[in-house]
Amino acid sequence: MTASKDGQGLLKGSAKWWMLWVLLTVGGGVYLGTELFISEQKALFLPGQTTHGHHQIEMQCTVCHADGFNSEVVLQDACMNCHGDELDDAQDSHPRSKFTNPRNAELLNHLDARQCVACHVEHRPELITTMGVSQPINVCVHCHTDIGEDRPSHQGMEFNTCQSAGCHNFHDNRALYEDFLLAHADEPKTLSEPVRPLRNFSARYFDKSGLAERLTAEQILSRAPVIKQPIPENWAHSSHAAAAIECKDCHGNEASWKEKPEHTVCESCHENEVSTFLQGKHGMRLAQGLSPMTPAQSELNIHVEKSHQELTCNTCHTSHDFDTRKAAVDKCIGCHNDEHSNEYLRSPHYTLWRKELKGEAAPGTGVSCATCHMPATRKGSGSKGRIFVDHNQNANLRPNEKMIRSVCMNCHGLGFSIDALADPVLVEHNFPGDPSVHIESIDMAVERDEKRGKRESIYD
Numbered sequence: 406m407t408a409s410k411d412g413q414g415l416l417k418g419s420a421k422w423w424m425l426w427v428l429l430t431v432g433g434g435v436y437l438g439t440e441l442f443i444s445e446q447k448a449l450f451l452p453g454q455t456t457h458g459h460h461q462i463e464m465q466c467t468v469c470h471a472d473g474f475n476s477e478v479v480l481q482d483a484c485m486n487c488h489g490d491e492l493d494d495a496q497d498s499h500p501r502s503k504f505t506n507p508r509n510a511e512l513l514n515h516l517d518a519r520q521c522v523a524c525h526v527e528h529r530p531e532l533i534t535t536m537g538v539s540q541p542i543n544v545c546v547h548c549h550t551d552i553g554e555d556r557p558s559h560q561g562m563e564f565n566t567c568q569s570a571g572c573h574n575f576h577d578n579r580a581l582y583e584d585f586l587l588a589h590a591d592e593p594k595t596l597s598e599p600v601r602p603l604r605n606f607s608a609r610y611f612d613k614s615g616l617a618e619r620l621t622a623e624q625i626l627s628r629a630p631v632i633k634q635p636i637p638e639n640w641a642h643s644s645h646a647a648a649a650i651e652c653k654d655c656h657g658n659e660a661s662w663k664e665k666p667e668h669t670v671c672e673s674c675h676e677n678e679v680s681t682f683l684q685g686k687h688g689m690r691l692a693q694g695l696s697p698m699t700p701a702q703s704e705l706n707i708h709v710e711k712s713h714q715e716l717t718c719n720t721c722h723t724s725h726d727f728d729t730r731k732a733a734v735d736k737c738i739g740c741h742n743d744e745h746s747n748e749y750l751r752s753p754h755y756t757l758w759r760k761e762l763k764g765e766a767a768p769g770t771g772v773s774c775a776t777c778h779m780p781a782t783r784k785g786s787g788s789k790g791r792i793f794v795d796h797n798q799n800a801n802l803r804p805n806e807k808m809i810r811s812v813c814m815n816c817h818g819l820g821f822s823i824d825a826l827a828d829p830v831l832v833e834h835n836f837p838g839d840p841s842v843h844i845e846s847i848d849m850a851v852e853r854d855e856k857r858g859k860r861e862s863i864y865d
Contacts, residue, residue, distance in 0.1 A: 453528035495577035571844030592818025601769030640725035685797035
């Protein structure tokens with residue numbers, strides 16, 4: 406009897422352990438399933454740190470992996486879904502077609518550049534460069550080991566210097582084309598006639614549309630009565646009021662009134678601005694159906710009091726005010742607390758901006774944060790072309806040489822622009838003076854051209 410009771414006790418004890426194991430397994434499965442399919446927090450499933458450009462959406466695994474997870478086709482499609490337009494605009498100097506051409510088939514033995522992940526591998530923090538992307542430092546040498554034979558000026562250079570500031574950008578090398586370097590070799594530090602960025606968009610619109618005079622709030626209400634809400638004074642003096650944009654156009658009618666309209670409402674009139682906003686770090690979470698970004702999610706230093714402010718269109722373009730002058734500087738400095746941003750307030754660029762605001766200098770001569778990081782861009786050509794402000798503030802920062810053509814050369818010579826962007830100390834202190842480094846790109850192009858007898862020395 407004793408043995409029988411002991412056996413029953415063991416069975417009961419074993420059953421309890423099995424029950425506990427089952428409960429723990431089921432509970433763990435439910436927890437993991439919730440984390441994976443419902444919760445935005447999926448840190449448990451990350452195999453490694455993501456890059457600066459992707460960490461905000463790292464919890465939305467399906468953005469990159471979809472259902473195929475590690476399929477090359479799936480990953481390539483994911484890259485192009487987000488970056489395809491950017492590569493087209495960049496006039497990619499290493500397009501996929503270059504490597505699908507049979508004449509270049511042997512290059513694929515060194516590097517399969519048909520796939521973005523050949524160079525940009527996520528969850529590999531040891532490959533993350535100063536530009537915030539993952540990329541092997543020896544990627545160029547795979548195909549260009551013999552560059553010294555064609556370009557004697559490159560002999561003796563280290564294999565990891567190709568992508569140094571002022572040298573080569575894999576996807577868009579237009580700012581360093583030899584003909585381009587030669588054409589701008591003699592330019593001074595500052596141009597005598599800077600190209601002023603186009604401003605006063607609303608005034609141009611009103612002239613074109615026939616609304617030469619701004620309408621008062623009362624005139625708008627008399628033309629199309631809306632919900633009897635208090636009329637904010639700042640809206641009454643805005644470009645929206647002048648363009649007869651009524652309350653219902655943004656907030657909806659009385660039955661569907663939205664106190665805080667979403668970015669999709671802005672998109673109905675500002676399609677290019679919203680689409681580029683969704684491509685940048687400020688709006689990329691919204692583009693993937695996630696909650697808006699907060700400054701706390703940034704890897705830059707941010708003012709603590711702004712840490713949990715959600716970033717939408719109205720964050721910078723304050724509701725009903727939409728003062729682009731405030732959005733161009735005040736809103737940026739209000740969040741960003743890094744050295745580059747703080748030093749802007751002591752820079753020559755800010756001095757020019759203050760003079761413009763005070764009416765002491767012509768419109769367009771000031772240099773705001775937006776002047777450099779959200780430049781005016783033309784989309785389309787001819788009469789169908791439209792100039793808009795590119796709201797993807799990262800478009801010309803990875804690498805910063807992208808700024809040379811679109812921004813720096815509006816006011817400065819090419820040589821100065823290349824050197825300035827290659828000087829990390831000067832960049833950090835927001836360009837208070839001349840660069841302390843010199844990139845020899847123009848020098849090498851001039852020397853090569855002189856040896857071919859096509860150019861007189863620029864030093865004559």
